[in-house]
Amino acid sequence: MIYLDYNATTPLYPEVRRAMAPFLEEAMGNASSLHEKGREARGAIEEARAEILQALGDPAGRLIFTSGGTEADNLALKGVVGALRGKGNRLVVSSIEHSAVYRTAQALAEEGVEVSFVPVDSNGILDLEALERAVTPGTLLVSVMQANNEVGTIQPIEAAARIAQEKGVLFHTDAVQSFGKVPLDVRKAQIDLVSVSAHKIGGPKGIGALYLRQGAPLKPLLHGGPHEQNLRAGTQAVPAIVGMGKAVEVTFKEMESGISSSLARKRDRLEAGLRACVPETLVNGDSLRRLSGTLNMSFPGCEAATLLMALDLNGICVSTGSACSSGSAEPSHVLQSMGFPAPRMTSSIRFSIGWGTTDEEIDEALVIIPPVVKRIREAALEVSG
Ligand SMILES: Cc1ncc(COP(=O)(O)O)c(C=O)c1O
The missing domain is CATH 3.90.1150.10 (Aspartate Aminotransferase, domain 1)
Structure with missing residues (x-):
């Protein structure tokens, strides 16, 4: 073949498989447990979190582990709109987003949110002037992917983020296809939220994360325990999170080389x-x-x-x-x-x-x-x- x-999706890096193995065997603790096995799992999760935040360029930022890129995108859009409801009712996304953003935006539109889809040119590059016009008062969030999954075009997200920032609007980027492939420095580019996923970079399927700038508002989608800073309830997928941390480490080394x-x-x-x-x-x-x-x-x-x-x-x-x-x-x-x-x-x-x-x-x-x-x-x- x-x-x-x-x-x-990508095959697992051998290093990722090796890093995950102990957490599928003896290191099987629940990261919420107070005993040694719990502390061991918690430590491993925090190590992976730190690795990913470092790679994103904001070690002091927040990172919420999710079940993948799709959940991270849903959490970004619904979470911001939910947290800021009353302050506006408008969402601006590009017309070439992955269905995880595109359909979420459509679902929000069905609930009464005003959604604007910004066009692209024949090469699949976002029309920045149209974006500028679309970000009107009452806009809560702009979401533009860093690179498109179908045609691979890399979007001018720094310029798009600047437009959002100048108008006092939060900016999200779906970096699922570009993380570890295209440089991204969230602090320099003033990006508030970023979605990433492990299985596109040699990590396991079923794990991803949403980066959140400190202070950015977000309403959780899932209710339950206080996991993930009260923003994503549910026992953490320790082996997958460890695998994602290692995949990020290996991918960034490969990018640098x-x-x-x-x-x-x-x-x-x-x-x-x-x-x-x-x-x-x-x-x-x-x-x-x-x-x-x-x-x-x-x-x-x-x-x-x-x-x-x-x-x-x-x-x-x-x-x-x-x-x-x-x-x-x-x-x-x-x-x-x-x-x-x-x-x-x-x-x-x-x-x-x-x-x-x-x-x-x-x-x-x-x-x-x-x-x-x-x-x-x-x-x-x-x-x-
Ligand atoms: C750009 C983009 N966003 C989101 C996703 C969804 O990620 P996941 O498969 O981790 O749910 C994908 C997967 O193909 C993608 O390419």
Whole structure:
């Protein structure tokens, strides 16, 4: 199998597995217990928290562990709106957010919150002037993702945060796809809330976190015990939290040692090879301001779901847009926002590579993919002709 779906999820780093192992065995305490086993679990959680806050650039900030990026996004949007209700009733989000933000915003709209979706250009980059216009009095929160999961475009979040800050509005960024890949310094950029998730960076699934600037208001979604500073009730997932702390440590070391340029080199080779061997391909997303491991490409004349299945049969794992929307007949709202015609949207495939991807896998993918596309295009022509 050639796994080219790192934006969906990543394999565990071996270091992460080793770090988690004791917490699945003898170090099994509940972090709320007062005895030694509890203290041991609590210590491990606090170590992971400190590691992640340090990586975000605010060791004195707050970090709430959640069940993943989706819960962190829900907590950010509903939590801020809930805490500030009465002071305003408006939320501003970009039109290419992951469904964890997009659908949460829609759900809040159904409850009477005024929601503005800010457009992007044809490269998937946020329109800052439209954002400025959208942040009107009564706005409680602006949420713009740091990098898009489908096309990989990196958003001008520092400029977006500045607009929010100048208007006295809180700013949230969904950094699930970019944490550990694109530099982020929350204090420098004056960002109030950040969502992150472990399984996109070599950590376990089912764990994430919401960063909160000291003093930022938030209403909890879950009620129960006083866990996570009274902001997220429920016994903490100690092994997963430890795994997330280690994944952040390893990912940031790799970022510092330049993994990004090696990924970009492999990604660019895949892109150039496909462009050379497959006629009429189109790359979706900004070619420069893009995650180094992401390549979203359209193969007009080739239905994306058919191509995905054919590649799967040939041992290559890819996605059509976001994993969360695959299986739904609706074209991706991200590609729709970028203004693409239907043939480009319905033939779009996302290749995403990461720490385990080898040059040999790229070579092999370049041998396998072109004839598969050719066969599907020919079959489609026969059917229509
Ligand atoms: C940008 C973005 N936000 C949020 C999520 C959801 O994160 P999780 O899978 O941890 O719930 C994802 C996952 O694909 C994502 O790509």
